Amino acid sequence: MKVFVEKETCIGCGVCENLCPDAFAIQDDGKAVAIEGASEAPCVQDAADSCPVQAIIIEE
């Protein structure tokens, strides 16, 4: 499974980092990225479902 954030879509709201800090982090540019091991975090799907702009992509 591969998890990534579409940078051009992300609005930097911080929801994913709050819900799933093991998988997402807001960078200096204000956008979220999927961090090392993100695909292993059980909260990834919840974070993806909660992203207001569907910027979190999960590929099986």
Ligand code: SF4
């Ligand atoms: S929840 Fe979505 S829009 Fe908000 S910071 Fe995360 S990826 Fe970006």
